[in-house]
Amino acid sequence: MNSLEYVCKKVAEGERLNTDDALCLYEKADLPTLGQLASHRRWAVKPEPVVTYVVDRNINYTNVCVSGCRFCAFHVRPGDKGGYVISKEELKRKLDETVALGGTQVLLQGGMNPDLDVDFYLDLLRFIKETAPIHIHGFSPPEISWLAGRAGLSVEELLRQMIDAGLDSVPGGGAEILDDEVRRRISPGKCDTATWLNVMETAHGLGLRSSATMMFGHVETPSQMFSHMIAIRDLQDRTGGFTAFIPWSFQPGNTKIDVPVASPCSYLRVVALSRIMLDNFQNIQASWVTQGDKISQAALAFGANDMGSTMIEENVVAAAGIRYRLPREEIVRLIETAGFHAAQRDCFYRILHYD
């Protein structure tokens, strides 16, 4: 294994790291050193002392899902009790509320529901655009690839239709760990690594921007986690279409994977390594939804420069028993007491206004 001094020097000099380098840092560097290295990279990429957030809500249009991922506490099988598909009345109410609260976007995600066809999705997008002047950040790659397959459309053709109907950008969900061995174990019903990357590459090719995520702390090894980062980094080299990277730790409550939750120290290590490894990303997002106010603020010293969303509504993590609430004023206070200027942003990380 590489020596820690050697890898630290590479980071300080702005050189790109490989998996061995990342493993060395992950296993040998103490936590403050990782924070120092990540901060070094953060200031090089984002020299302004600004931390951003977005005002939006999650809208989960259905919880019925055939995917059956073992880490998910939110879904219901088709035909089982408790399944829903959102009504237009409900959707309108949520949109009106979002606009009234100064929201600029909705994150639209749902299960793989076999009762819903392409027209449902296109209608959903059109209805939102007719109802509210709002950015639609919608449909992760597993939803898109599944729907395309069922409709007999190419991913590209489906995305074109969705863009015509109002889709503005694509969320980076469903990436979990981009390693097929891991995916077979935790989410066998979901698209494989190549498909996830291909949907993103196609979306970027059509001019859609997207985020990228990683869910760690279940069955993956550290080197699988770093392969994930490198796969994302390679795609970003080709397309430049990713806006941000969002790592979060698996929340095992009410799921079928029995592991202890990742420690906050592991979370901060992964945030720092995300910043250090993803040298072609502008933005690294802290996850207060999974980590709470204190650890998400601490993440700002470990390379994160964005506090994510105010989450007027969040259902998926809440289903795993984790319910942190953070009003907008509190997010601003966390940013300012960490020594940064707070700014509301849009989905493309353009600053709308400073607080």
Place this chain on the structure above:
Amino acid sequence: MMDILITDRRLEPVKEKVLAGARLDADDGLLLFTSNDLAGIGGLAHYARTKRHGNRAFFVHNRHVNYTNVCVNRCLFCAYSRDAADKGAYTFSMEQVREIAMAPENRRVKEFHVVGGLNPALPFDYYIDLLRTIKEARPDATIQAFTAVEIDFISKAAGLSISETLARLKDAGLEMVPGGGAEVMSDRVRQKLFPRKIPADRWLEVVEAVHAAGLTSNGTMLYGHIETLEERVNHFLKIRDLQDRTGGFSAFIPLAFHSENSRLPNIPPTVAFDDLKMIAVARLMLDNVDHIKAYWVMIGEKLAQVALWFGADDLDGTIIEERITHTAGARSAKGLTRTEMRRFIESAGFEAVERDSFYRPVNGSDQEGGR
């Protein structure tokens, strides 16, 4: 040794001092508090912490016993205290104390942490009986009892000098003194928040007498209310000066203020940057105090784990039944098991050492045994 990378260039002279083992002054302390280079500050504190304790992090199997909530001081920051006539006012009888000490779930407790309000109805004998009752029930456990504020009050109830009071309490079983009641050693803050509590000089005098009586104690600071950074630094210097004279402080514990149900309801909770800086600056300024505690009850279990990388070497203990901070809205658990304490420390990346009150390792022969 890895180089400590400092983003905030102003901290370079502080770094030089820390690496040379030189003492920091008040200006250095202020600089650390005003800097937002949290990872850099953490690196300095981790260096100092590792020099003393390597990769070890301590915890104790303790049980809090709050014998009364009746208190004449009624400090503005306190959500726990009551007047004698108030609903919810209580004082433990000796039967209740014995019951706690003898409870099966407390049978392996190594330390009883006994603190309470200043209750004018209690005679001196109450305190003596309290200590004797616990000691008789559990001769193998250590009693850490009565803050300097209580000792001052008890000595008045007894009509005895501090040293005579301490001699009698010691005779009845007192073995160590907790660090509470120091709040922030500032007359300005005292006038506003706790005018009836003994002033800083008296707190220091009592603690000096405690150390002179051959007892160790902890030191604390309640932060995150109306205190200034200068007042925090000054507080550190007072603790450090006394420690130079006596060597009697065992640990220093920053205490994060919780405002819920207090008479200061508009003060927001402390943030992680402040909590971690308090730990780190305490470690760096208090170069003569062995242990810095991350008190998980107040900063939360998760941040306490992170604090082990920011200068802390001790997570306090199992506590089992925390009342005071939870009355003020703490969202942490009321108690933790030994297994949980161990797991917290190990998953943070440290070697867990169960200790007794005097930081001697305890043989963990029953690690599977819950509490």
